[in-house]
Amino acid sequence: MALLETTGLTASYGDFQALFGVDITVGIGETIAIIGANGAGKTTLMRSISGVLANAAGSILYRDEPIGALPAPDILARGIAMVPEGRKLFPSLSVEENLLIGRYGRKVDGPWTLDSIFALFPILKERRHNPSTALSGGQQQMVAIGRALMSNPEVLLCDEISLGLAPVVVRDIYAAFPRIRETGASIVIVEQDIAQALKVADRVYCMMEGRVTLSGAAADLSRDDIHKAYFGTEHHELA
Amino acid sequence: MNWLDTILQGVLLGGLYALFAAGLSLVFGIMRLVNLAHGDLIVLAAFLILVLVTALGLNPFVAAVIAMPLMFAIGWALQYFLLNRTLGKDILPPLLVTFGLSIVIQNGLLESFSADSRRVFAGSLESASVNLGPVTAGIMPLMTFFSAVAVIVCLNQLIYRTSVGRAFRATSDDPVTAGLMGIRPQRIFAMATGLAMVVVTIAALYLGTRANFDPTSGPARLIYAFEAVIIGGLGSLWGTLAGGIILGVAQTVGAAINPEWQILAGHLAFLAVLLFKPRGLFPRAVD
Amino acid sequence: MTMAIPSFTVETRTKASPLTAIAVIALLLLAFAAPFIVSRGVIQDLFFILTMLVLAQNWNLLAGYAGLISIGQQAFVGFGAYTMFGAVILFGVDPVLAILIAGLFSVALAIPTAFFTFRLYGPYFAIGTWVVAEVVRLLLAQWKTLGGGTGTSLPRDATRDMMGVGMMRDLFGMKASQAGDALTYWLALILVVLTIGFIYRLLRSKQGLGLAAVRDNEQAARAVGVDARRMKTFVYLATAFMTGVAGALIYVQKARISPDAAFSVTDWTAYVIFIVVIGGIGTIEGPILGVIIFFLLQNLLADYGSWYLLMLGLLGIVIMLFAPRGLWGLFSDRTGIQLFPVRRVLKGGPLNLTHKGGPHG
Numbered sequence: 001m002a003l004l005e006t007t008g009l010t011a012s013y014g015d016f017q018a019l020f021g022v023d024i025t026v027g028i029g030e031t032i033a034i035i036g037a038n039g040a041g042k043t044t045l046m047r048s049i050s051g052v053l054a055n056a057a058g059s060i061l062y063r064d065e066p067i068g069a070l071p072a073p074d075i076l077a078r079g080i081a082m083v084p085e086g087r088k089l090f091p092s093l094s095v096e097e098n099l100l101i102g103r104y105g106r107k108v109d110g111p112w113t114l115d116s117i118f119a120l121f122p123i124l125k126e127r128r129h130n131p132s133t134a135l136s137g138g139q140q141q142m143v144a145i146g147r148a149l150m151s152n153p154e155v156l157l158c159d160e161i162s163l164g165l166a167p168v169v170v171r172d173i174y175a176a177f178p179r180i181r182e183t184g185a186s187i188v189i190v191e192q193d194i195a196q197a198l199k200v201a202d203r204v205y206c207m208m209e210g211r212v213t214l215s216g217a218a219a220d221l222s223r224d225d226i227h228k229a230y231f232g233t234e235h236h237e238l239a
Numbered sequence: 240m241n242w243l244d245t246i247l248q249g250v251l252l253g254g255l256y257a258l259f260a261a262g263l264s265l266v267f268g269i270m271r272l273v274n275l276a277h278g279d280l281i282v283l284a285a286f287l288i289l290v291l292v293t294a295l296g297l298n299p300f301v302a303a304v305i306a307m308p309l310m311f312a313i314g315w316a317l318q319y320f321l322l323n324r325t326l327g328k329d330i331l332p333p334l335l336v337t338f339g340l341s342i343v344i345q346n347g348l349l350e351s352f353s354a355d356s357r358r359v360f361a362g363s364l365e366s367a368s369v370n371l372g373p374v375t376a377g378i379m380p381l382m383t384f385f386s387a388v389a390v391i392v393c394l395n396q397l398i399y400r401t402s403v404g405r406a407f408r409a410t411s412d413d414p415v416t417a418g419l420m421g422i423r424p425q426r427i428f429a430m431a432t433g434l435a436m437v438v439v440t441i442a443a444l445y446l447g448t449r450a451n452f453d454p455t456s457g458p459a460r461l462i463y464a465f466e467a468v469i470i471g472g473l474g475s476l477w478g479t480l481a482g483g484i485i486l487g488v489a490q491t492v493g494a495a496i497n498p499e500w501q502i503l504a505g506h507l508a509f510l511a512v513l514l515f516k517p518r519g520l521f522p523r524a525v526d
Numbered sequence: 527m528t529m530a531i532p533s534f535t536v537e538t539r540t541k542a543s544p545l546t547a548i549a550v551i552a553l554l555l556l557a558f559a560a561p562f563i564v565s566r567g568v569i570q571d572l573f574f575i576l577t578m579l580v581l582a583q584n585w586n587l588l589a590g591y592a593g594l595i596s597i598g599q600q601a602f603v604g605f606g607a608y609t610m611f612g613a614v615i616l617f618g619v620d621p622v623l624a625i626l627i628a629g630l631f632s633v634a635l636a637i638p639t640a641f642f643t644f645r646l647y648g649p650y651f652a653i654g655t656w657v658v659a660e661v662v663r664l665l666l667a668q669w670k671t672l673g674g675g676t677g678t679s680l681p682r683d684a685t686r687d688m689m690g691v692g693m694m695r696d697l698f699g700m701k702a703s704q705a706g707d708a709l710t711y712w713l714a715l716i717l718v719v720l721t722i723g724f725i726y727r728l729l730r731s732k733q734g735l736g737l738a739a740v741r742d743n744e745q746a747a748r749a750v751g752v753d754a755r756r757m758k759t760f761v762y763l764a765t766a767f768m769t770g771v772a773g774a775l776i777y778v779q780k781a782r783i784s785p786d787a788a789f790s791v792t793d794w795t796a797y798v799i800f801i802v803v804i805g806g807i808g809t810i811e812g813p814i815l816g817v818i819i820f821f822l823l824q825n826l827l828a829d830y831g832s833w834y835l836l837m838l839g840l841l842g843i844v845i846m847l848f849a850p851r852g853l854w855g856l857f858s859d860r861t862g863i864q865l866f867p868v869r870r871v872l873k874g875g876p877l878n879l880t881h882k883g884g885p886h887g
Contacts, residue, residue, distance in 0.1 A: 052415060072418035081419075088416040092408040102404045105421005151421070272650030275597070324847055330648040334595050335846050342796055342839035346832035363870055460789065461659065465653040469646070503664040506657055510642055513654075517645040 002061075002145040003028045004080070004155055005048070009058035009068075011041075011213055013047050015192065016046040018211030021058065031187040033179070033201035033218070035194050037230060041210040043085050047158045051075040062155075066182075076105045082152035085190075086158045087144040089132040096128040098143050110152030111183040113135060117146040120176050138169035145173070149180065157178065158189040162196060194226060195222040203221045206230055240497075244374045249491035253484030254384030255449065258442035259464035260471075260479045261276030261390055262435030268474055269411045270326060270432045275337040279344040280436065284310050284443035285353060285452050291358050299359050302443040305435050310509060315435030316343075319429035326428070341457065348454035357448035381443040387483070392437055393477045397434075407431060466509040473521025479519060485512070532723050546865045557715055561708035562698070569711050573779060575821050576714035580721050580772040582801040582813035584765040587724040587725050589799075591734075591809035592730050592761040593741045594647070598655025599769055601639065601662050602632045603790035607777035608666050614684050616671065621680070623713060625774040626715070632770025635662070644755070656791065668734065677784025678703030685781055710779040717775065721768050724867075726810060728764075731869040792835070803842045806852025810866040815854045826862035 002025040011019040012197060019041045022049060026032050034042050051072035057098035062078055070078075074189040081102070099117055103210040119144040139195050141161055146154055170193065177200045181186060191197035198204065198218050206214040206229035214221070214229030215230035263277050274280075284306060291302035321340075325332040367378040398404040406427055410417045414424040446452055446460070463486060471482030486495020486505050512520065552667070555563035561569055581599065588594045613624035645655040648705040678801075685703045694705040728734050739747035740754040748754055776781050780858020787793070797820065825836040849856050858864060 010379060052418065072415075073421040073423050073424075076419065076421045084419060088413060088419075090409040090412040090416070092412050093405060097405050100402070101409050101422075104402060104406055147420070190447060222510050268647075271649075273653070275652070321843075321847075331593075331595060331807070332850060334649055334652055335799065336843050338597065338796070338799060339803075339839040339842040339846065341790075343836050345840065346836035348831040350836070356686070364554055402860065458656075462653065465650065466657065469650065470655075473647075499668065503661065506661045506664070509657065510661070512802055513642050513645055 002026065003030075003063065005059075005063070005150040006045075007059045007062045008048070009048060009056060009060065010038045011044050011053055011056040013044075018210055019048065019056070022161050022207070022210070022212055024212065024215075025206055026186050026188055027190055028154075028187055029181070029184050031181060031189070033197035033202050033204045033208060033224070034188065034190045035197050035230065036207035038194070039209075040207040041157055042207055044210075045207070046082060046085075046188070046190055048184070049075070050080065050084075051080075052084075052158055061204065073105045076153075079106070079108075079151075079154035080157065081106075081148040081155070082153045082157040083141075083148045083159060083161060084142045085163065087137075089140055089143055091131065091134060091207045093132060094129050095132055095135065099124075099146050099150055102147035106151035106153075111206075112152050114150075118151060120149075120179060121146060130216055135170075138165050138173065141152070141165065141173055143171075146174070147238075153185060155186045155188065158187065160192065161189055161192060162193045169193050174200060194230070213215075218229060230235045245491050245495045246488055247371075247374050248374060248380065249488030250484050251384045251487070252491060253381035253467075253480070253487030254380070254387035254465045255442070255445055256467045256483035256486050257387040257480040258371065258390060258438065258483075260467035260483055261387070261394060261461050261476060262438040262442070263461075263464045264468050264473075264476060264479050265394060265438070266432055266435045267468070269407050270428050272322065272326065272333050272428075273337070273340055274322075274432075275334060275461065276341040276344055276457070277317070277439070277458030277464060278459065279341045279348075280310075280314075281439050281460045282454065283348065284358070284436070284440045284453055285345055285447040286348060286357070286442070286454075288447055289357055292359055299361050299444060299448055302359075303308050303440055304403050306443075307440045310436040310440045311433040314427045314439075315433035318432035319425060322432065322489055323428055325427050332378060341461075343398040345454050345457060352454060354453055354455070356451035356453045357447075358451050359444070361448040364410065379445070379448060383449070386445065387480060390441060391480055394434075394476055395439070403405065403430070404472075463505070469519055470509060470512045472522035474515075478519060478521035482519070501523075532720050541608070554715075554719065556861065560711065561711060563728075566707055571821070572713045572780075573707070573714050575817055576711070576718050576839070577772050577776050578716070578797065578801060578820070578877065579813060579817045580771060581798045582805075582817055583635055583718075583721050583725055583810070584769050584772075585795075585798045586802045586807060587728075587761060588765050588811075590802065590812075591737050591741060593648075593744075594762060596658070597644075597791065597795050597799070598659040599798065600789045600791055600793070601655070601659035602635065602769035603715030603776070603794040604659070604785070605635050606773030607788045608672060608771070609673065610777060611672055611678065611680065611783055614676070614680060614725050620687075620689045620710075621684055622713070625771055625778065629767045629771040630767045631716045632773075633763050635770075636647040636766030639666040640759055640762050641764075642820050644758070657699055658787055659791070661740075663785045666789075672785070675785060676744050677787070678819045679783075680778070680781040681750045682795075685778065688778075693694035707779070710775060713775055717771060724764070724768075725830055726866050729810075733760075734868065748831045769827060779810045782797055796812045796835075797838075798837050800842045802852075804845055804852055804868030806854030806858075809852065809854050809858070809864075810868070811858070811864070812854040815857075816852065819853070841867070 004026040006022055006024050009022040009190055010017065022045060029209060032047065036042050044053065047053035049060055051070055051074065056068055059066055063082065068079065090101065093101060095234060096114070097113060123139055124146060127139065132140065135143065145161065155173055163171060172194055177187070189201065190198060201218045204216060204218050204221060205212050208229065214225060260433050262433035263274065266272055266274060287306045288302045290307055291297050292299050297400060315330070321336065322333060327338045341385060359374065361379065364378055368375050369378065398407055406422045409420065410422055410424045410427045417424055466486050467482035468477055471478030485508060489508035490501045490505040530707065542636060585599055588596055609628040609631040610621065610624040613619040613627050614621050619627065637660045643651050643658060645652040650830065657873060672678050685706050688706060690709050691702060691705045693700065694700050694708060709862050735746065736752040739752050740757055744754050777788065801816035801820045802813050804819055806812025827837065845852060
């Protein structure tokens with residue numbers, strides 16, 4: 001049933017434990033939002049699933065196969081691609097090269113090609129030969145998403161894609177999500193922008209201090225529930 | 240007339256130095272590793288070619304072609320099993336391990352081949368030359384130079400036009416994110432060093448046919464390679480060729496004035512560049 | 527800063543150190559008496575060990591503490607030796623005095639050398655120092671008065687009439703050659719004591735803490751006001767002085783010089799690097815242990831020629847990979863013993879916090 005499932009996932013950076021037994025499931029074609037404040041463990045969760053962080057304990061199952069011990073290239077080869085926090089484009093590569101390298105470890109034919117990425121984000125076609133450092137933050141984020149899509153992933157992990165971007169730019173980027181969903185891929189987005197996340201997600205997990213404090217269908221969750229899970233206090237009017 | 244000839248010989252010698260340097264430059268560009276055994280690996284490849292030529296009676300060029308995959312394998316294994324373990328923030332382990340490796344290779348060669356000077360004979364090609372108007376150029380020096388140009392063109396094509404080249408550059412930028420693209424940095428590094436050893440084999444072919452070499456010739460080749468890289472500026476293979484040419488011309492001009500000044504003149508040219516253009520003559524804009 | 531809180535004290539002393547002090551004094555007294563106790567051959571061996579120890583301590587200070595990995599220290603050994611030869615042969619200076627002059631000239635050489643090589647990024651600095659050593663070697667090989675490429679010898683009477691030799695002959699009834707060996711041995715011993723004393727004091731001082739900060743994180747050190755470049759330059763010049771003095775002293779005893787020998791990268795840098803790596807880089811004890819092991823290995827394996835060097839190279843690689851802090855590091859980690867404690871330990875205060883830091887941190 002579940003495509004991706006973590007059970008009792010824990011992770012630490014040296015002496016600092018960042019995750020305490022996290023259980024999440026992602027179904028086929030589902031869009032999941034993981035929300036929470038800074039330091040809630042969202043990015044650690046993404047890094048553990050994608051294989052960047054090696055010292056995670058607990059189980060991560062993908063199509064019922066344990067993948068927790070695999071390094072990042074093996075995770076990608078199985079169909080889980082990540083848009084890392086902070087975009088992490090390769091400065092030595094042009095826009096087009098940044099997109100092409102997304103296929104390096106997983107050359108699978110599917111809906112996503114250079115052309116369909118350019119159709120999704122037309123501005124990138126104009127700037128395809130520019131160095132990636134010459135782009136605006138929003139355009140760089142488009143490249144980062146396009147780069148992950150180039151492997152035609154079954155699961156797309158998006159870590160903090162609205163961070164540091166103006167609201168109008170965030171809207172443009174999220175406008176691409178319905179098209180990504182149409183291809184049948186599952187999407188996991190990690191967001192601090194709750195409103196944006198709730199708009200695209202089927203289900204929501206709220207994290208605080210390394211634990212899942214709330215989960216449920218996006219439509220069923222009240223603002224109060226989320227606020228409590230997010231901040232650990234009763235809802236007070238935000239200043 | 241005479242001077243023109245001296246400068247031409249220097250330019251052609253620069254091709255040899257660029258061949259010494261290209262592998263060093265490639266490896267440094269991708270993993271910020273300076274292999275102090277680079278010169279000794281050139282000499283090792285020269286001995287390998289010598290063995291193939293004398294034991295199997297092969298033509299040196301055929302021998303070099305056979306030596307290339309062997310040297311690639313040596314470089315790949317060396318990087319994958321030894322040098323990858325030393326990479327990290329601290330520059331001390333890679334330097335000391337490659338320094339130890341340099342001593343090991345030199346003394347291993349001394350044990351196997353004695354301290355005698357050797358040479359790879361290339362037959363009639365050695366004495367053949369062409370008249371270029373007022374000057375004459377030997378066929379072998381010309382081939383050396385054009386091999387250097389060809390190596391640089393090929394490496395640039397590989398780095399800037401192929402999928403593997405993209406992976407080289409991406410890994411150099413950020414090995415962790417490269418992992419998310421399915422790139423295994425350890426293997427990319429091994430491949431880069433293997434490739435550097437293929438270039439080293441080409442350099443060794445011309446080193447061995449041009450002049451005498453012995454097991455202790457390595458460190459001087461490392462120094463010439465290093466000088467060519469620094470004169471040219473880090474990060475540009477064409478700059479490395481220019482650096483090699485400047486070094487070669489300085490040496491032949493120095494030698495024309497006084498034969499004892501050949502090497503010294505090259506070093507002084509290097510120091511002069513370091514004094515006036517500390518980032519080299521053709522530095523990359525960003526590094 | 528925590529150090530301003532009165533209930534804290536910063537200590538570098540460990541339990542072993544008072545005992546060490548007594549042992550060191552006893553050992554030194556014995557060492558000074560050695561020429562009266564043991565044979566001339568042993569004194570010559572000890573001289574070799576002591577001078578290699580000076581070179582090793584200096585290289586260790588450069589690479590293990592200041593992060594300056596040089597493979598060109600033979601520049602200062604050779605230049606110091608040639609300066610001494612020049613002063614004795616050309617100006618008739620007493621060799622003992624010439625040794626000091628050699629140290630000063632080595633500093634004079636180190637200034638332009640630092641100017642050039644400090645422009646090179648880390649690993650390339652290493653090769654840059656080597657190029658400078660080659661340049662100095664090639665230039666001195668042109669100096670025909672000092673024998674050019676083939677080299678020359680010290681005049682016999684220069685070492686026979688050396689400062690102190692006459693006195694030792696009168697006082698102890700030694701023969702000239704015996705007195706010469708004893709004198710160079712004592713000078714080497716004094717040089718070892720001064721070198722280790724200088725390094726120990728430097729590492730325990732505020733500057734030493736700055737040096738450790740620079741090595742661990744140059745940018746952070748700079749941010750808290752440590753002038754990294756100045757610290758590195760100071761260390762580079764200081765080691766040039768001591769290395770030059772050691773080079774001159776070695777060649778007073780050898781009494782014969784040639785450019786290839788005096789600027790040998792194997793003798794004055796490769797061996798020294800192996801001594802430090804095997805013994806333990808980044809500790810004062812490491813080179814001491816390393817030089818003893820090196821001497822034993824050399825005596826055991828000297829007949830095997832290049833096999834010996836090959837094995838030394840392999841040993842260096844293995845230690846760098848599996849015990850990067852050398853044999854002393856292994857010993858110290860197991861026993862907690864430090865003969866020269868330079869690590870700072872915070873004592874007292876509300877919590878029993880141990881401040882890990884200092885050059886070993």
